[in-house]
Amino acid sequence: MTKINQNYTELQGSYLFSEIAKRRTKFMQENPDAQIISLGIGDVTLGLPQAVVDAMHSAVDELAQPGSFRGYGPEQGYDFLINAIIEGDYKSRGIDLNTNEVFVSDGSKCDVGNIQEIFSQDAIVAVQDPVYPVYVDTNVMAGRSGKFNKETNQYENMVYLPSSSENQFKPSLPSRRADLIYLCYPNNPTGMTLTKEELKHWVDYARANNSIILYDSAYEAFIREDDVPHSIYEIEGAKEVAIEFRSFSKTAGFTGVRCAYTVVPRELKALDENGNTIIVNDLWNRRHTTKFNGVSYVTQRGAAAIYSPEGRAQIAETVDYYMTNAAIIRDGLQSIGLEVFGGVNAPYIWLKTPQGLDSWSFFDKLLSEAHIVGTPGVGFGQSGQGYFRLTAFGSRENTEKAVERIRKLSL
Numbered sequence: 001m002t003k004i005n006q007n008y009t010e011l012q013g014s015y016l017f018s019e020i021a022k023r024r025t026k027f028m029q030e031n032p033d034a035q036i037i038s039l040g041i042g043d044v045t046l047g048l049p050q051a052v053v054d055a056m057h058s059a060v061d062e063l064a065q066p067g068s069f070r071g072y073g074p075e076q077g078y079d080f081l082i083n084a085i086i087e088g089d090y091k092s093r094g095i096d097l098n099t100n101e102v103f104v105s106d107g108s109k110c111d112v113g114n115i116q117e118i119f120s121q122d123a124i125v126a127v128q129d130p131v132y133p134v135y136v137d138t139n140v141m142a143g144r145s146g147k148f149n150k151e152t153n154q155y156e157n158m159v160y161l162p163s164s165s166e167n168q169f170k171p172s173l174p175s176r177r178a179d180l181i182y183l184c185y186p187n188n189p190t191g192m193t194l195t196k197e198e199l200k201h202w203v204d205y206a207r208a209n210n211s212i213i214l215y216d217s218a219y220e221a222f223i224r225e226d227d228v229p230h231s232i233y234e235i236e237g238a239k240e241v242a243i244e245f246r247s248f249s250k251t252a253g254f255t256g257v258r259c260a261y262t263v264v265p266r267e268l269k270a271l272d273e274n275g276n277t278i279i280v281n282d283l284w285n286r287r288h289t290t291k292f293n294g295v296s297y298v299t300q301r302g303a304a305a306i307y308s309p310e311g312r313a314q315i316a317e318t319v320d321y322y323m324t325n326a327a328i329i330r331d332g333l334q335s336i337g338l339e340v341f342g343g344v345n346a347p348y349i350w351l352k353t354p355q356g357l358d359s360w361s362f363f364d365k366l367l368s369e370a371h372i373v374g375t376p377g378v379g380f381g382q383s384g385q386g387y388f389r390l391t392a393f394g395s396r397e398n399t400e401k402a403v404e405r406i407r408k409l410s411l
Contacts, residue, residue: 007143010155016133016379017041023363024373031371037402039329039390040373042188042347046321048253048302049314055305059298070297075289077104077261081300085261088307089246095233101265101281103288104295104303106258108218108247112182113138114291115214115243115262118283119180119270126159126178128171130189130380130387132216135182153382162383163190165352169341170194173205181206183232184216186223189380189389190350191326191342193228199235206241212270212280213238218247218260221319223345239265243280250322250347250393251315252306259295259303322347325399326392332403336411347392350377354411362388370405 013019020040028034048056062068076082082102090097105111113134116125125139136158139145146157154160159178161171169190174181183202186193194202206213215232223230232238244263248254268280295303305311330343339352353362359376366372366388377387392399 005141007141007145010140010145010148011137012148016375019379020363020373020375023367027367034371036367036371036373037394037398037405038373039392039394039399039402040375042250042391042393043255044250044253044322044393045395046253046318048257049306049311049318051305051308051311051314052252052302056298056302059301063297073294073297073300075292075294076100076285077102077295078297078300078304081304082261084304084307085246088312090231090233093230093234095231097233097263098266100285101263103262103264103284104300105260105262105288105292106295107249108216108245108260108262109134111245111260111262112214112216114287115284116142116144116180118280118287119212120273123179124157124159124177126161126174126181127381128183128187129154129160129162129382130377130384131182132184132188133380135214136381160381160383163192164383165339165341168192169350170198173201177209178211180212180214182214182216184218186219186228186346187342187348188216188219188346189348189375189377189384190387191344191346191348192350193223193225193345195227196229196234197227199229199232203232203235203238203241207237211241212268213242215242215244217244219250219346219348220246221251221315222323222347224323225345228345233263233265239267241268243268243284248303248306251319252303252311253318254299254303257299257302259299321396322392325394325396328396328399329390329392329403332407336407338411343392349390349392351388351390353377353386353388357386359385359388365409366406370402370409372402372405 082099086097127135145155148155159174163169163171169192220230232242247260264281264284266281269277270280272278326343326347329349330340333340341350343349359378363376375389377384
């Protein structure tokens with residue numbers, strides 16, 4: 001009989017958001033009249049910006065005619081989108097990139113999960129705790145994690161960087177050297193950020209230790225405060241040690257359309273088993289072109305429209321809408337005495353569960369008594385126990401209703 005990849009047996013339970021969906025479905029089957037408000041999975045609710053819709057319609061019309069039809073495109077992305085990304089997201093912040101350093105993809109979740117494939121199986125991986133589960137699970141699948149310790153609720157070979165209210169959810173540098181360091185800012189799930197000076201400490205650490213930072217910047221567009229960097233490449237020397245991931249999912253409603261990009265600078269280098277220097281960009285390009293046929297032309301035309309004057313204005317309205325929701329949730333929870341984090345530079349609100357409830361107990365209480373779905377903090381790691389995540393991506397009406405329902409709970 002065919003044998004499986006044994007590393008998959010080290011995965012713990014089901015994927016977090018699958019477990020949430022299962023519990024929600026069970027509750028709805030038992031309570032068919034309940035009007036559930038979902039503030040759990042970070043899916044958006046507003047429609048696509050009109051500039052994006054118009055561009056996609058035009059692209060469909062192009063594909064309908066033999067003279068303008070396009071088949072396979074470049075796996076790395078069309079130049080018109082890559083140039084728009086460089087001009088709009090980087091040159092505007094004084095960052096120079098070449099077109100061969102940007103790789104368009106069908107989602108940051110895919111990229112942050114796949115990037116580990118190009119590194120050694122014995123690479124030491126450091127993750128924030130709490131952490132976006134994909135960072136951990138994909139390294140478990142690859143065999144880097146070691147055995148799962150049920151007492152600590154952690155993998156033996158992973159380096160965990162605890163984040164709590166005591167350190168404002170800003171972890172300390174690794175206590176031992178790490179080859180790969182996953183950082184996410186603005187952070188999912190806590191909604192917290194780093195200042196430029198704080199991020200510089202991580203870049204300096206990576207340069208001193210020949211480490212590589214995998215920097216997930218999917219929520220960059222929600223930053224409001226001036227001293228919060230929008231790109232890790234705003235920090236001197238970061239191109240030598242960092243890969244950056246960006247997404248159009250939350251800012252432009254592309255959660256179902258699927259489009260993102262990853263920046264791999266040519267300055268970033270690593271070693272092969274013989275000690276030879278390898279340009280990481282070449283490896284990612286090889287992996288990308290081998291396993292991916294590129295994002296559709298229609299989707300990329302829609303993404304490029306985000307950078308038009310009309311697109312920028314519409315995106316700004318969308319972001320403002322969700323951040324107003326975040327303020328409504330944050331202020332509403334604080335008004336009843338809950339300890340709340342995030343919601344200032346990110347669309348996530350991270351709250352300390354009341355009454356000594358653990359994360360899943362509070363999930364069940366919120367679902368059964370207020371008919372609200374959120375995300376248990378412990379699902380993001382052991383340091384998330386006793387915390388809970390709510391998202392600002394609901395409609396304004398449902399956001400306001402949810403806050404009122406929580407206010408009426410006995411907490």
